[in-house]
Amino acid sequence: MLQRSQAHSSELSTLVQFVDGLGACGEKQALLALTKEGERAWSYASIAHQVEYLARGLKQAGAGPGEAVALLAESRPEAILACLAVIKTGAVIVPLDAQFGPRVLEVVLQDSGAGFLFTTAERFERVAQLKLEREIRPILLDAESKAPRSWQAISTQIGGEFPSISPSETAALFYTSGTTGAPKGVPLSHENLVFQLNALRAADLVAEGERVLLPLPLHHVYPFVVGMLAPLALGLTLVLPHSLTGPQIIRALRQGQVTFVVGVPRLYGALYSGIESQLAARGIIFRQLFKAIIRCLVGLQRRFPWNLGRGLLWPLHRQLAPQLQKMASGGAALNPELAWKLQGLGWQIAIGYGLTETSPLLTLNPPGTRKPDSVGKPIPGVELRIDTSAAPKDGQRVPGKEKDSPYPVGEILARGPGVFAGYHHLPEKTQEAFVEDWFRTGDLGYFDEAGYLYLLGRASTLLVTEGGENIQPEEVEESYQANPLIREIGVLQREGRLVAVIVPELSEMRRQGISDRAQAIRKVLAQVSKQLPSYQHLSDHVLTRDPLPRTRLGKIRRHLLAQYFDKAKQSGQAPEAKTAGPLPLEEMSDQDQALLENTASRRVWEWLAERYGHRHLTPETSPALDLGVDSLEWLNLSFEIRERTGIELGEEAIGRIETVRDLLQEVAEASEAVTPTTAPEAFLEHPEEALSESQRRWLRPLGPVGSRVSRTLFKLDRFLMRSLFRLQVDGLEHVSGQNQFVIIPNHCSYLDPFLLAAALDHRRLRRTYWGGWAGAAFSTPLQRLGSRFAGAIPIDPEKGVLSSLALGAAVLKGQKNLIWFPEGGRSVSGKLQPFKPGIGLLLEHFPVPVVPAVIQGSHEALPVGKRLPRLRTSITISFGEPLDPRVLAQEGESDRAYQRITQALHDHIAKRLGK
Numbered sequence: 001m002l003q004r005s006q007a008h009s010s011e012l013s014t015l016v017q018f019v020d021g022l023g024a025c026g027e028k029q030a031l032l033a034l035t036k037e038g039e040r041a042w043s044y045a046s047i048a049h050q051v052e053y054l055a056r057g058l059k060q061a062g063a064g065p066g067e068a069v070a071l072l073a074e075s076r077p078e079a080i081l082a083c084l085a086v087i088k089t090g091a092v093i094v095p096l097d098a099q100f101g102p103r104v105l106e107v108v109l110q111d112s113g114a115g116f117l118f119t120t121a122e123r124f125e126r127v128a129q130l131k132l133e134r135e136i137r138p139i140l141l142d143a144e145s146k147a148p149r150s151w152q153a154i155s156t157q158i159g160g161e162f163p164s165i166s167p168s169e170t171a172a173l174f175y176t177s178g179t180t181g182a183p184k185g186v187p188l189s190h191e192n193l194v195f196q197l198n199a200l201r202a203a204d205l206v207a208e209g210e211r212v213l214l215p216l217p218l219h220h221v222y223p224f225v226v227g228m229l230a231p232l233a234l235g236l237t238l239v240l241p242h243s244l245t246g247p248q249i250i251r252a253l254r255q256g257q258v259t260f261v262v263g264v265p266r267l268y269g270a271l272y273s274g275i276e277s278q279l280a281a282r283g284i285i286f287r288q289l290f291k292a293i294i295r296c297l298v299g300l301q302r303r304f305p306w307n308l309g310r311g312l313l314w315p316l317h318r319q320l321a322p323q324l325q326k327m328a329s330g331g332a333a334l335n336p337e338l339a340w341k342l343q344g345l346g347w348q349i350a351i352g353y354g355l356t357e358t359s360p361l362l363t364l365n366p367p368g369t370r371k372p373d374s375v376g377k378p379i380p381g382v383e384l385r386i387d388t389s390a391a392p393k394d395g396q397r398v399p400g401k402e403k404d405s406p407y408p409v410g411e412i413l414a415r416g417p418g419v420f421a422g423y424h425h426l427p428e429k430t431q432e433a434f435v436e437d438w439f440r441t442g443d444l445g446y447f448d449e450a451g452y453l454y455l456l457g458r459a460s461t462l463l464v465t466e467g468g469e470n471i472q473p474e475e476v477e478e479s480y481q482a483n484p485l486i487r488e489i490g491v492l493q494r495e496g497r498l499v500a501v502i503v504p505e506l507s508e509m510r511r512q513g514i515s516d517r518a519q520a521i522r523k524v525l526a527q528v529s530k531q532l533p534s535y536q537h538l539s540d541h542v543l544t545r546d547p548l549p550r551t552r553l554g555k556i557r558r559h560l561l562a563q564y565f566d567k568a569k570q571s572g573q574a575p576e577a578k579t580a581g582p583l584p585l586e587e588m589s590d591q592d593q594a595l596l597e598n599t600a601s602r603r604v605w606e607w608l609a610e611r612y613g614h615r616h617l618t619p620e621t622s623p624a625l626d627l628g629v630d631s632l633e634w635l636n637l638s639f640e641i642r643e644r645t646g647i648e649l650g651e652e653a654i655g656r657i658e659t660v661r662d663l664l665q666e667v668a669e670a671s672e673a674v675t676p677t678t679a680p681e682a683f684l685e686h687p688e689e690a691l692s693e694s695q696r697r698w699l700r701p702l703g704p705v706g707s708r709v710s711r712t713l714f715k716l717d718r719f720l721m722r723s724l725f726r727l728q729v730d731g732l733e734h735v736s737g738q739n740q741f742v743i744i745p746n747h748c749s750y751l752d753p754f755l756l757a758a759a760l761d762h763r764r765l766r767r768t769y770w771g772g773w774a775g776a777a778f779s780t781p782l783q784r785l786g787s788r789f790a791g792a793i794p795i796d797p798e799k800g801v802l803s804s805l806a807l808g809a810a811v812l813k814g815q816k817n818l819i820w821f822p823e824g825g826r827s828v829s830g831k832l833q834p835f836k837p838g839i840g841l842l843l844e845h846f847p848v849p850v851v852p853a854v855i856q857g858s859h860e861a862l863p864v865g866k867r868l869p870r871l872r873t874s875i876t877i878s879f880g881e882p883l884d885p886r887v888l889a890q891e892g893e894s895d896r897a898y899q900r901i902t903q904a905l906h907d908h909i910a911k912r913l914g915k
Contacts, residue, residue: 023048185424310346339372840902
């Protein structure tokens with residue numbers, strides 16, 4: 001079947017003409033780049049001048065027609081200037097994936113023959129370590145303007161005319177993302193790329209004054225052409241987020257007054273999931289109400305050309321992106337259900353289809369067609385044909401239709417001005433890619449009666465079962481991944497059977513209280529399988545907490561799935577979890593590599609790798625489950641992070657962290673935040689400001705009635721402890737001689753606070769507060785009432801360690817006494833545990849005399865796990881001589897005072913215990 005569109009006459013013949021015309025827009029804003037604390041704006045006139053000067057400098061340095069100039073950097077204004085300047089010289093721009101590993105980077109730099117490299121100082125350090133046959137000259141995009149290697153330093157206003165360029169000459173060299181193996185070089189000519197610009201201009205997708213957000217890297221042809229060149233060619237404003245993290249993209253949408261987004265399906269999926277999560281956090285009523293509204297809006301969208309979502313859900317639009325109206329999706333297939341939901345929310349969706357080899361667009365499905373499951377019709381000038389000889393064995397099978405469907409199914413072939421001429425240095429691959437003058441896309445599809453193209457997946461990923469059924473893995477993956485307990489799934493074949501690598505959604509499992517992940521996933525697979533034909537059932541699966549290998553645009557690297565599955569099956573765990581030490585950078589997903597491009601995140605990762613070198617560390621590692629980081633240990637971690645990065649992690653951020661990836665994400669976002677979080681010192685210097693009203697309640701003095709109840713309870717406790725146990729106390733004079741003190745005891749039993757209270761006199765106890773774990777002493781109304789009479793303050797690991805620390809600081813600042821269990825919890829074995837840093841932090845700021853207390857015998861009387869105590873057990877409490885925290889700060893071994901105090905106190909207690 002042949003679909004041919006009406007020819008389109010080009011307005012441009014080369015990209016050089018496009019670059020030369022940039023200045024015609026004058027002072028109109030061309031670029032808005034958000035920075036950490038502000039923004040930078042570039043007008044079309046300023047871009048035109050900068051590009052002109054940089055191009056002259058490149059020409060003098062030797063760049064010209066046929067010369068390859070590489071770009072290895074994130075999306076930033078200087079990178080865009082570099083691309084445009086290279087184009088103006090007639091040289092070939094080679095945008096490279098900033099996340100290429102050393103081996104791949106070395107191969108593509110060699111293959112491209114680049115003599116110049118636009119990059120950043122940090123990335124050039126990686127390049128300098130490569131073994132390249134040809135010397136490459138670095139031009140730094142982030143260096144000071146007068147630095148020798150700066151892009152500004154080589155810019156010049158002098159020089160002659162630039163050489164004329166033929167439309168057939170190569171303008172850009174892209175390297176495919178490598179979903180099926182090593183990247184291949186794809187040269188695209190000026191004719192290829194200009195055809196795209198002219199086609200997009202004719203499509204009339206945008207209006208005058210549109211502001212376009214580009215949240216994608218430039219190394220892929222889709223964001224390069226559709227996201228960068230096209231908006232500039234149309235005289236629009238291009239908005240660049242400070243980074244590709246969620247909060248920064250939302251910030252860019254709002255601050256940049258974005259009306260149009262050029263994105264990929266994973267971005268839009270994350271956006272919609274974020275909206276759902278925010279509403280779900282408000283409770284089940286909001287969640288169910290939102291789902292009902294979306295179902296209603298989508299139902300109306302399917303029947304009528306109404307856009308009611310924008311009006312009905314205006315508060316959501318105002319909060320998220322007030323000006324946003326349109327979204328362009330490309331780079332991968334957009335789930336039709338997601339497209340319907342986005343349209344139901346009130347946004348217009350434009351869907352495109354193409355490949356790197358087709359520069360990229362072949363088809364376009366503009367807003368308003370109400371066919372989000374189609375990728376549209378061929379753009380003017382493109383011819384598409386269905387090669388039925390490459391059809392699946394059942395030939396006519398179309399999802400949702402009978403097998404005798406009248407639509408011919410097969411491989412999509414393409415030809416037209418946008419199709420490339422052949423792979424770089426790969427004549428055999430080029431020959432395989434063409435049938436006569438038709439390019440083989442490798443995608444399966446069909447046309448409906450209206451000429452709309454529908455995709456059925458890649459021919460190379462088509463799975464054929466032993467029964468002869470044809471399966472596209474994406475189709476099966478969508479069915480299983482719809483369940484909230486499955487975060488990612490990659491389907492493949494092993495020995496003729498359908499199997500899968502599954503990444504569970506740990507946060508959802510924790511929310512549902514699921515402890516047995518494997519059993520939960522088995523139940524999910526059984527449930528979903530009931531809704532699928534038998535040939536789509538999974539016969540086996542493995543679980544991993546590490547993300548599936550993907551390209552930067554979100555496609556699964558399917559050639560790696562077999563390795564993941566086999567190694568996981570052989571070892572009984574994820575392939576990355578076999579050995580101790582950190583996961584190598586080159587083995588991480590593209591998303592995690594991008595996360596580590598943030599300087600602060602990388603420093604934290606390197607520090608974690610050093611601190612936990614004996615553990616296997618991956619982005620999916622759980623600090624709590626895998627590294628043994630409990631709540632109070634977060635005090636130490638947060639202070640270490642602050643010392644190494646200058647970033648303050650607040651309590652809300654710490655509460656959101658479930659994996660190392662979450663931690664790195666929080667650090668990255670905090671490093672990019674416009675306003676810093678409250679410094680931990682503020683919790684100590686001004687603790688009252690850090691406490692909520694409910695927390696302050698625990699510090700208020702008891703009234704007359706409460707005081708009498710407290711005294712009665714004290715007498716009862718003393719009678720019981722001294723009667724039921726052979727309690728002996730010595731060294732009590734070390735406590736009675738102090739106006740204010742902090743007592744730090746070892747902790748082996750729930751009896752310990754009751755024993756200490758029985759050892760002290762009530763006069764002292766009236767001015768003494770206890771640090772009590774909220775889960776043990778505050779979990780029921782009766783316990784909370786008893787804790788109030790006893791003067792206990794809740795140390796709540798789940799709600800925040802810093803506010804718990806602020807409670808202790810408020811006690812000491814108020815000239816009251818404090819009893820603090822520095823181990824953070826009872827010792828299971830009875831042996832002294834390491835001390836948490838909280839006590840050191842408190843004593844560093846409040847150098848109150850600290851009295852060590854050694855409790856012996858309580859572990860034998862009521863060890864962890866026992867409900868009833870062993871009566872008449874001999875228990876002794878020995879109070880040591882008061883210690884000066886300022887002296888302790890000189891004893892420990894650390895470069896931080898609070899750590900030295902903590903360590904010295906531990907040593908004193910250990911010595912008194914004789915251990």
